[in-house]
Amino acid sequence: MKMRYDVVVLGGGAAGMGAVKGAKDLGASVLLIEREPFTGGVLNQCIHTGFGLQVFKMELTGPEYHEFYRNKIGKFDALYETMVLNIDFDENKIKAMNSEGIHEIEYGALVLATGARERPFEALRVPGTRPAGIFTAGLAQKFVNLENHLPGHRAVIIGSGDIGMIMARRLFLEGVKIEGVYEIMPYPGGLTRNVAQCLEDFNIPLHLSTSVVKIHGKRRLEGVTVAKFENNSPVEGSERFIECDTLVASVGLIPENDLVKGKIEIGPDEGIFVDDLMRTNYENVFACGNNVCIHDLVDFTTTEGEVAGRNAAMVAKGESLPPRAGIIIAGSGIRILSIHYTTATEPFKLYVRVDKPMEIATVNVNDKPVKAAVNARPSEMIELTLNPQKIDLKGKIIVSAKGVKK
Amino acid sequence: MRIAIIGAGVVGSLIARELTKYEAEIEIFEKYPDVGWGVTKANSGVIHAGYDDEPGTVRSKYCTHGNSLYTKLSYELGFPIKRTGSLVAAFDDEEVKVLEKLLDYGKKNGVEGLKILDKYESLEKEPNLSKMVIASLWAPSTGIIGPWEVAQAAIENAIDNGAKIHLSTEVKGIKKANKKVLVEVDDRDYEFDFVVNASGLWADVLAESAGVKVTPLHPRKGEYILLDQSDLVRTVVFPVPSKAGKGILVLPTIHNTTLLGPTSEDLPPDWRDRNETTAEGIRKIIENTKKLVPSINLSKSIRTFAGLRPENDLKDFVVVKEENMVNVVATRSPGLTSAPAMAEDIANWIVGLRSLKLNKNFNPYRKPIPRPYEMEDEEKEKLIRENPAFGRVICRCNKVTEGEVIEAIKRGARTLDGVKLRTTAMFGRCQGSFCTVNIMKIIKRETGMDFEDIEKNLPSSKVVDGVLR
Numbered sequence: 001m002k003m004r005y006d007v008v009v010l011g012g013g014a015a016g017m018g019a020v021k022g023a024k025d026l027g028a029s030v031l032l033i034e035r036e037p038f039t040g041g042v043l044n045q046c047i048h049t050g051f052g053l054q055v056f057k058m059e060l061t062g063p064e065y066h067e068f069y070r071n072k073i074g075k076f077d078a079l080y081e082t083m084v085l086n087i088d089f090d091e092n093k094i095k096a097m098n099s100e101g102i103h104e105i106e107y108g109a110l111v112l113a114t115g116a117r118e119r120p121f122e123a124l125r126v127p128g129t130r131p132a133g134i135f136t137a138g139l140a141q142k143f144v145n146l147e148n149h150l151p152g153h154r155a156v157i158i159g160s161g162d163i164g165m166i167m168a169r170r171l172f173l174e175g176v177k178i179e180g181v182y183e184i185m186p187y188p189g190g191l192t193r194n195v196a197q198c199l200e201d202f203n204i205p206l207h208l209s210t211s212v213v214k215i216h217g218k219r220r221l222e223g224v225t226v227a228k229f230e231n232n233s234p235v236e237g238s239e240r241f242i243e244c245d246t247l248v249a250s251v252g253l254i255p256e257n258d259l260v261k262g263k264i265e266i267g268p269d270e271g272i273f274v275d276d277l278m279r280t281n282y283e284n285v286f287a288c289g290n291n292v293c294i295h296d297l298v299d300f301t302t303t304e305g306e307v308a309g310r311n312a313a314m315v316a317k318g319e320s321l322p323p324r325a326g327i328i329i330a331g332s333g334i335r336i337l338s339i340h341y342t343t344a345t346e347p348f349k350l351y352v353r354v355d356k357p358m359e360i361a362t363v364n365v366n367d368k369p370v371k372a373a374v375n376a377r378p379s380e381m382i383e384l385t386l387n388p389q390k391i392d393l394k395g396k397i398i399v400s401a402k403g404v405k406k
Numbered sequence: 407m408r409i410a411i412i413g414a415g416v417v418g419s420l421i422a423r424e425l426t427k428y429e430a431e432i433e434i435f436e437k438y439p440d441v442g443w444g445v446t447k448a449n450s451g452v453i454h455a456g457y458d459d460e461p462g463t464v465r466s467k468y469c470t471h472g473n474s475l476y477t478k479l480s481y482e483l484g485f486p487i488k489r490t491g492s493l494v495a496a497f498d499d500e501e502v503k504v505l506e507k508l509l510d511y512g513k514k515n516g517v518e519g520l521k522i523l524d525k526y527e528s529l530e531k532e533p534n535l536s537k538m539v540i541a542s543l544w545a546p547s548t549g550i551i552g553p554w555e556v557a558q559a560a561i562e563n564a565i566d567n568g569a570k571i572h573l574s575t576e577v578k579g580i581k582k583a584n585k586k587v588l589v590e591v592d593d594r595d596y597e598f599d600f601v602v603n604a605s606g607l608w609a610d611v612l613a614e615s616a617g618v619k620v621t622p623l624h625p626r627k628g629e630y631i632l633l634d635q636s637d638l639v640r641t642v643v644f645p646v647p648s649k650a651g652k653g654i655l656v657l658p659t660i661h662n663t664t665l666l667g668p669t670s671e672d673l674p675p676d677w678r679d680r681n682e683t684t685a686e687g688i689r690k691i692i693e694n695t696k697k698l699v700p701s702i703n704l705s706k707s708i709r710t711f712a713g714l715r716p717e718n719d720l721k722d723f724v725v726v727k728e729e730n731m732v733n734v735v736a737t738r739s740p741g742l743t744s745a746p747a748m749a750e751d752i753a754n755w756i757v758g759l760r761s762l763k764l765n766k767n768f769n770p771y772r773k774p775i776p777r778p779y780e781m782e783d784e785e786k787e788k789l790i791r792e793n794p795a796f797g798r799v800i801c802r803c804n805k806v807t808e809g810e811v812i813e814a815i816k817r818g819a820r821t822l823d824g825v826k827l828r829t830t831a832m833f834g835r836c837q838g839s840f841c842t843v844n845i846m847k848i849i850k851r852e853t854g855m856d857f858e859d860i861e862k863n864l865p866s867s868k869v870v871d872g873v874l875r
Contacts, residue, residue: 035802083799085779097778099794101787120837122709125631129682130711132862132869136839143870147843149857150872174874218679219867245871258803258835 001103005031005077006316007309008094008107010084010259013041014298015289016113017066018305019312021073023111028313031105032078033096039078040066041115042138043298045145048166050193054299062298069302079103089263089282108316109284111308112264112272114256116290121158121249128215131222137163137250144170152246156224157181158212162190162296162379164250169198171248178204179242184211184229187357189250190379191296212247213239221245255291267340269293275324275341276348278308284315293338293351296381300351304338326393331400333361335378344394347387353378358403365391365399376401407431407760410589410598412577412612414441416553417737418604419560420479420749426567427753428762433596434561434569435589437576439864440824442557445606445737447827448628448681448713450668451553451659452642454740455492455545457512457520458652464723468744468751470515473547475746483559484774485551486660492548492642493523493532495539495698504646505543512545519546532641534699548642552660553742554827562817563772567765573818574865577605579615580731587616587730600756603733607678607716613726613733620724620735624675625714628668629687633706634835636662643698652739654694656702661804661830666695666702672717681712708835715739723748727755775813775828779805800848801841803834811845815852823863825849842869 006028009019016032017039023030032039043051046062053059060068082098087110094105118136135143135151141163143149155176157168160183172178181199186209188195199206207226213234214225224247228238255271257264265273265281271294272280272287279286288308289301311321325344330337330352338351354361354376361376362369363384368391373382382401386393407430411422414436422434438444456470480487496502505522512520521544528542529535535542565571572591580601581588588595603612610623636658645653650670659665669687673680688710696702717738718724724735725748732752737745756762778786778796789809790797796809806829814828822838825831825845832838832845846860846869861867 035799081798083802083805085805095783097786097790097797097799099790099797101790101797102783117836118839120708120835120839122837123707125683125688125704125707125710127683127685127688127710132867139839139842142843144874147857147870148874149870150874152871213685215682219862219864 001101003031003103004106005029006108007111007312008033008105009111009113009309011041011113011115012039012078013113013115013289014043014066015115015301015305016041016111017069017073018302019111019113019286019288019309020076022306022309023313024073024076024309026310026313028316030076032076033082033084033094034078034080035083037080039070045138045141047145048170051298054297055302065298084259087260087263089285092284109286109312111305111312112260112280112285112287112291113289113305113308114259114291116253116294117256119252119254121247121251124251126212126215129218131215131217131220133217133221133245134215134247135249137161137167137248140167140248141170144174150174150176151248153177154179154244155246155248156212156242156244158247158249159183159251160189160206161250161252162194164248165190165194165198167248167250168204169202172202172204176246179244180205180207182207182210182212182226184209184232187377188379192375192377192380221247253290253294255294257291269336273340275343276339276346277311277321277343278304279311279321283321284312286312293336295351296379300381326395326397328397328399331398333401333403334399337399338381342386342393342397344388347385347389350384350386350399351381352384352399352401353381354401356403358401360404361401362404363399363401366397407600407762408433408598409600409602409756410435410587410596411602411604412580412589413444413604413606414557414561414571415444415446415604415606416442416556416560416742416745417734417748418602419557419564420745421602421604421752422569423560423564423567424749424753425756426564426569427765427768428757429765430762432564432569433598434564434571435575435577435591436571436573439574439821440818440827441561442554442827443863445713445715445741446553446557448715449553449739449742450655450657450665451551451742452655452657453487453549453551454743455512455520455547456515456517456743457508457543457545458647459511459515459740461511461514464725465740465744466515468723468747469740470517472740472744472747473549475750476549476551479556479746480551482770483556483563483772485555485559487549487551488660489547489549490641490658491531491544491546492644493528493535494543494644494646495528495535496541496646497538498540501646502541505541508543517545517547520544532639532643534639534701535643536698536700550642550658550660556745558817558828559772559774563770566772567768577612580612582616582730585730599730600760601731602752603731606737607714609716609733609735609737613735616731618726618728618731618733620726620733621718621720622675623716623718623736625673625678625680626717626738627671627673627681627712627714629683629691629712630665630667630710631688631691631707632709632711633664633666633702634708635664635703635706638664638702639699645694645698654691656695656699661833663708666691668713673714678714681714683710683712687712708837715741725752732756775810775817777810778807800844801829801831801834803836804830806831808848811848812852815849820849820853820855821861821863822869
């Protein structure tokens, strides 16, 4: 089948839904392409609360957040259970496949909102056997929250990312014995509020600078050996065996951009490089959400999606958007930037992560302090509003952070 | 004439398929729940050219011929093979001398197209090869395959031609009785006229149970790292071989990933199930392969694994032919490459010995599981019209459709690994974190198994355990 839309959005998660709304609000014809039979993405399995605080000033569960937001959008066209096979960025055409065959879709503008995937435990190259009973946190969450099945009865959590901590609490509440959360870094990988609400409130121990060094069990997991880590290496003599039948790994998310590799500019962390209009290196291709940069809160991905959707609608209608005027570079103390270019026209939000915990972090733009953040941690993004009226955002812009003691 | 084949690895399955070309009752015994899960799953998937094997060895007799037979086999049995060619990279003058020796072996073994390349020709063939290379041996006939796919295809075709398979059935011993041979399994003995012992790591033990003396086996462990990268190397890159074997390689796989390995560690004879990876092994792989291809990016790792291969002190295959039994022992490297030639040779010998008649109904062809992702659009459309399940992608990393998963189940997959090794679902960069649940739902729907009955691979390897409420 052949179709044409002003704006095509790839991915119906929190960011993609934002893009659909953004584009629709400006009167564009919109098509959503989604791999699953429904919208919402990972929100569907996140039955815990904590969503919506920033944008809607309400504390919602994942499914509630999705429903609440979806109801604001109204009707739109969508292809479900559909896989994009190929994008021709020069001809503005997408080839997609579903159970009805191959579809060719022409777009005026395109929004990439393909999210992220979990880094699998197997990627860590941990020695030992390869038994059943090893899950990514997201997979364990899907079994428990959507399929009504327990992964096992005695679990260790490897990595203290947000989903890892949330799953520690979730499994604990379902009667699984949690042997502890083990984090290789000297600080937690997820939000401070999750350390308090998911671990401390349930007396689940968090072991920092500790991780797994060996897997035991031939068929189903029988235990793991953990050890203290210093400078990324296990400390000899610190090994300890823990009996368990389940390992839940929360060891990072990777932006999912396989489809556009080689065409769209992607950074070393695999995120798409965009400007403050959420525009990629193609003037009619935009990106938003976790395929741009791994966010700490879902609210920000929806906001980003709306920006991407609105700008996509404008381009599709023939309006020309301002060109890039500046390049943003992560300087010392900064690990990740959400945006890498600027048009230096309107004020915009930039999210950054520091590279280590800092009691007070001073964030500088070209050596001028723009924000001080108390208790800055790599796991939590710092939101900056950059205004080109107040600060020169043309040319090379270096964002850096410096830690100051209280 | 009743013939038992012990072991559904590449060797056993190809012998079984070869024998179904004749009038005989073939029964295959496999201790695992699926085929190709032993030694077959535990190697690099390289179809070697045949220059490594000292002329006069049993290996040299089978390797080059086996390599050439793969082209026809791949066509008939519908498994993919890619002739990538290979380079043995030399980094000093001593190593160049080894290349010359290999070239000489190759010529004597009948390997075609071998050539020693200089530094620049080597780098032209393999741009990511270390710039320190001074010469290399180019072998155009080297290929890559998915070894377990050969066993799956051969068994499917053998069954189609009348063979029978007993899965999850471990043979405890073989006894000769009058003119017959008894195959002993847990609950009963099966009587046969002839037995083929192709039991891989346990071939010496089973041979001895029948009173046949062979050089004992020990396991040799090979550890690997799998990278989510399809463009790191174009060819199979070897270091120059040493006493320990062909060395640690860098190679593209038929499934669009890159494989680093194997290590080569001789284990005690009774460690035939100790296939765990080690910190030392992983360190060794990284150190060695970075010398060959410095741009290896380990952040692309998606899995490490290890396999055990049968080794003996002769470092050569041993084929012991008896009146009503043949033992294929020590199918070490290049066992995978040699398997088609060994199968042909051994089957022909049995056919002559027992004057078997041709099976006029033999169908040499086996249809592979359709793979929409690799088809032209028109072909895709046609397939989806016939069966819409081939339009629904289940595994996003490797673009495997629901139709392929259903077809894998129809062909015998009952475990996650069974589906994985037939379709490549769960085999990609996310290692199944997205699609495992959907695949289990399809298995449940197609077979009636509950989630809790579904296993990763072996019995007692269940994926989930218990329900919430």
